[in-house]
Amino acid sequence: MGRLLSAAAIGLVFGIGIVFSGMANPAKVLNFFDLFGTWDPSLIFVMGSALLVTFVGYRLVLRRPAPIFHRTFHLPTKRDLDAPLIAGSALFGIGWGIAGFCPGGAIPALGSGEPSPIIFVAAMVVGILVATALKASLSRRQALA
Secondary structure: OHHHHHHHHHHHHHHHHHHHHOOOOHHHHHHHHOOOOOOOOHHHHHHHHHHHHHHHHHHHHOOOOOOOOOOOOOOOOOOOOOHHHHHHHHHHHHHHHHHOOOHHHHHHHHHHOOHHHHHHHHHHHHHHHHHHHHHHHHHHHHHHO
16 A cells, blocks of 8 residues: 555656646647757756756665565666667657657646647557557567467
């Protein structure tokens, strides 16, 4: 129960930060990419702040012997760049540049009542389901080969 409440609190703080920073507004994000038009550099400050908080937070948290709600930390061990990582990153960036939404900004934007975040989140869920099905299908084919 503690882990669920902790995750909910963290998600709430993140969502509030996204909304207050304006990153739930796709026009603000798209203006960041419009270098020769209505360029808005505020996204750099949001990203820089997030990196600073993450850098400091990881240093403080990883000094602990274990997380509060679990026995061990679950940190990524894979460090190599592979095709799925590069393709996923490229698709993420292209989608963000086209729609002005990323998952972190779209979820809080659902509360706006606007149709665009609803369409984005629906398309994202469909994309996740298709990718999961394709990955499972490829795994089955490789296992049979």
